Amino acid sequence: MSAKGTASESVRVIVRCRPMSDKESESHHRRVVEMNPERGSIEIRKGADDEPKQFTFDAVYDERAPQKRLYSETFQPLVDSVLEGFNGTIFAYGQTGTGKTYTMEGIRTDPEKRGVIPNSFEHIFGHIQKSRNKQYLVRASYLEIYQEEIRDLIAKDQSKKLELKERPDTGVHVRDLSSFLCKSVQEIERVMTVGNQNRAVGRTNMNLHSSRSHAIFIITVEHSDLDEKTDCAPTIRVGKLNLVDLAGSERQSKTNAQGTTQKEAIKINLSLSALGNVISSLVDGKSTHVPYRDSKLTRLLEDSLGGNAKTIMIANIGPSHWNYEETLTTLRYASRAKHIKNKPKVNQDPKDALLREFQSEIAKLKMQLAEKGKRKVKSRSAVSRTSINSDSSAEGCGPTSPDAAEVEYTEKLAAKVAALESKLLGGKDIIEHTNEQERALERKRREIAEQKRIEREMIKKLELHEESASEIREDYTSLQQEVDSKTKKLRKLYGKLQAARIDIKDLTEEHNRERREIEATQHDLTKELKLKYMIIENFIPIQEKAKILSRIVFDDETENWDLLPYSMILNNELGTSAVHPLADSHNPKRLLREMARKRYLEAARSQLDFSLEVVNLRVREYHPPEVSPTLKALLGESMKPLPDMEIDAGQAQFKLVRMPSSKSKGHRSPKSPSTSSRSLYE
Template sequence: MAQMDTSCLMIKPELTNEDNIRVVVRIRPLSEKEIRSRFKNIIRIDHPNHISILNLTHNSDEHPKTFTFDAVLGEASSQEDVYECFGRPVVEKVLEGYNGTIFAYGQTGSGKTYTMEGVQENKDEWGIVPNAIHHIFLTIDQATDKDKSIYFSVRVSYVEVYNDNIHDLLSEDHTASLSIREDPLHGVFVKRLTGFVVVSSTDLYNVTTLGNRNRATGSTKMNEKSSRSHAVLMVTIQQNVSGKLITRVGSLYLVDLAGSERQSKTGTSGVRLKEASKINQSLSTLGKVIAALVDAKSTHVPYRESKLTLLLKNSLGGNSVTTMVANVAPSDYNYDETLCTLRYADRAKHIKNHVQLNDSPRNIAIERTAGEILTLKKELEQLSKIVDDPTIEFIDTDEKERIEEIRRRENMTNDELAAYLEMKIQSEAHETDLLLAKKEYDKVQQMLQQVEKHAVVGEENLLEKFDEQQQQLNAWSLELKEAASTERELEMQLHWLESDMVDIEDKYSSLQEEVDEKTKKLNKLMPVLGRAKKELAALERKQRRQILKEVDKVRDMTRHLDLYDHILSQWIPEDKLLLIEKNMTWDEWTDEWTISHSSLCGNNVQRQQEPSRSLKQDRRGHSDIYRSYSLESSQRKSANMEEKLKLPLIDKKPSTSNSLEE
């Protein structure tokens, strides 16, 4: 299908407090295998933002399905076009102090890893990650050269989500599972995660290369080097200014998701099948999260159903500038997967994130104080007019002190302002501590008054009552401890049961898929087996007939051999028989036995001297003359001799006068 050659413009709209996720679609070219298999291209780009897909497998008259995204990159788009389109804008926002996320989604073999990583040895084929690294340190170098008071700190971590377990790709033990936590102060974070501080792009390249080497990969029918895990590269950039309290922190998440798979196409089994099941399960949860975020009626977003979605919580519906690149394959063989990816991306573009600049608490206090100063300046101008007005004869002393305070703040330098704010913050904290302490003191005083008031009630012994209550309290405390212990045991049992249930469900799903696949193969092989059985039966019948024929031949030959042996033993002396055998040779050309010098035998000499007719008569009366026999002549005479052999044999030996001449 024809495509228009499009070039993507940089996606850089103005940021607001609520900013939608931006979605870009990238179409890879047809692979050599797809071209050899004569698959057709079913994707058309009518506009830089529109993509159409046509179903050629069922009905050629079906109308194409059209989708609209922030940008659509065709087969001719280069890696540089991809980065300039949606990578550069996100990285620039991170350098300004915002959070940013770029993640690639699509079926297996659609080009996600190539989009994110590319080929590091060839700069023209760099993906999002190496281009972002180069961009970050180039910007840092330019900023520090321009202003020596600015300095940056870059920290990097690299994790993968493999079989719903989080692994640290930069750790020596990169197969150990880590836990993920969330709190109001730090947000979502991975406990005991390794972090490296890098000072150059080369350092960051080496770190990412190490992580990619430790990442789980495998081979399937659709992809020789298929990613078997979701990888998340986390780069944190902190910006400081010397002599100022301003600190800005931006976090960049670069996510390479593993591709969705169909077992019937990838041909996975065993470990690969379990990996595919976990990948599809986590992507399904990601789909649920996206659906819940775009549904206005939804009251719950299932981030915690998967470690992948919990890790990306800030990127999906949180404080982040997020771009999703949906990678699709253009062949009609992948129609279902491509359509599913486009629908997935179409839902994601409606997610709204709440983007905020990441400032430190001191930055916020400074900005708040600066606003107060502007307000006070306005008040000062108004009060100055009142003070300078000659018609005003009396001004309150408090009002004069307030005016002087406003003028003093206005004349403060930045350093004095910072010191003043620090002192003010400490003073406010001290006042807060004093207020809390006073409240606690008042509370204790009230309790003491209550105790004194009820110290004596009639003649009741309060000490004994206190002991009883203390014993009862200890008993209740013991019961609570036992109940807590029982609850923990039950929680552990529940956890193990849930884990076993998940394993059983995965195993059942895997076995069911394997049964379905083998059933399909069995149905295909049954007709072949039937034809093979019929051919085998026909061959067995033919073989039996052939064996019977050969047995008959053997019997016939045995009978003839017995006849020939009997003839030789009765009509040819033993010494002459040995002489004949000694002079017999096999002629390959005539295919019969010949006797050397047979022309000198008596019969041949007699045949030359007498007419053939008299020779025949003479032969009837001279049985003692030796002749030369061939196999054919023996066979012709064998029939006549069989009847004669039934008669008593004549005990007469032929004369040796006509012996064979050598």
């Protein structure tokens, strides 16, 4: 394949429908999705009397499709391209609870239920073992985007937030993202296991173990040919595979998310909305600007959507009528994505190739070992000549032993070479005939999958051709027959018109619904912003706020407002600051940022009013309100203790007997017995 690149190719889109869940079956939900894998089409019908909506994709899989067939027919060719030096991306999109994580990961302990990621591990290392005269280096990284913050899932410090950077040669990358060299399937699976333990998951009404973040597992495969008979260094090709498990799109009205979960859902929906805007801009053809910078997810997927990568999108849907709107939205989303054009190219001899560094270091160490070996041979021959010419009194003594430090240094060099070479992978010495048979089987599987795709396309073209040809060949024997035929066509066209109108209505409702959700999100964010602004205005001293404003500067690279260190601020007055020594003519970007900061501070000084009333908060002594003498007397009378009472249980009925008060000194009350012996039940 040409290293310069190939012609443009479309993003491949496949759709997978999960089976009805136990909860849906118990609730007697109706199935609204009909799959046709042979033709690659899907029909979705809201009600029995409604016109169905039809979509066509590169491939569709129903609940009966096994994981292995899904991988071999759809994803295996893309991973093969990565092994040749192309960039590749596989990402799963869909509503919460539709099986995205199952499709991407599956059950790793069950070979029949393993998902795309474990199967790609087996595929990559199996290919390396069967390769001949090639040297490979495999490394893995794992990150997540949680609430618009990037986190390294396999780093020791999980609290550290990473930043996105962009370079002309390598494009967008995550600075300080850790990368682990992997020599086997077991090692790369261990990396993924550690990362999964650190992922953000939560429970919602839609899914008990919902992914609350976007996760990207990155596999970088570098390789070079060892049989190139040239004086130049061997060509190195680098392929990068992005395996993306997107967080589920969801409606808060169905999830009943509150608190932290609600904030997570807001961030998830905003990033997925940004992804949809990128897809729409790429497909539109009229848009001069593609909003990649609207979210960190779209910036990381910039090469995958409209860039130089081979990309497959798998849309996961549910069959129940309860999720009709979400399923229809996903299908429309996927239908737009299949019109995106990419221009894949081979990554040849990149500057940051780690394999070349390993090869250079190994060659240098081997050269040092060879020189040590030559010196050792010379010293041994010198010792032998000395022993032959020595006096007979020295007979029986062995040759002089080499220096112990020299031996230790040589052993260290050899151990270092062995350690570096262990990181480089290549084919093992196995029977070539078996290798050839396995390669032939892989080619045959690829050919079968390609043949199925061609058959689906031919069926679609044949149907269109027959429909247009039937109109041309029609001959009418009478005017009535022509009227009937054209009336039938008009009815058919009218049905299409009605379906188009319904689609427009559905799209308008969907747009309005998304707008309302975005407005609700905006309202929540505005409330939070107002709260923070109120705290700043009322609880932060004016002098401290002025200091903070004097340090604010906008970073063009990260597109964030940053705080300059105090060393760059020579005094505390608003709008006066010293230019950092680096901000001179030799650093124009820093100078421009400094000028922008000055303009911002001047505008802030002219617009912000810091003349706030300072409230001195202190504890005051409490003084009760004045009370009139009459009210005091009434309160005093009501606060007198009640007389003690005793219940006489010896009577036929319970009697209330008044006890003598302390003032009467043992004498009974002068009240009549009839009053004191009133029944409790009267």
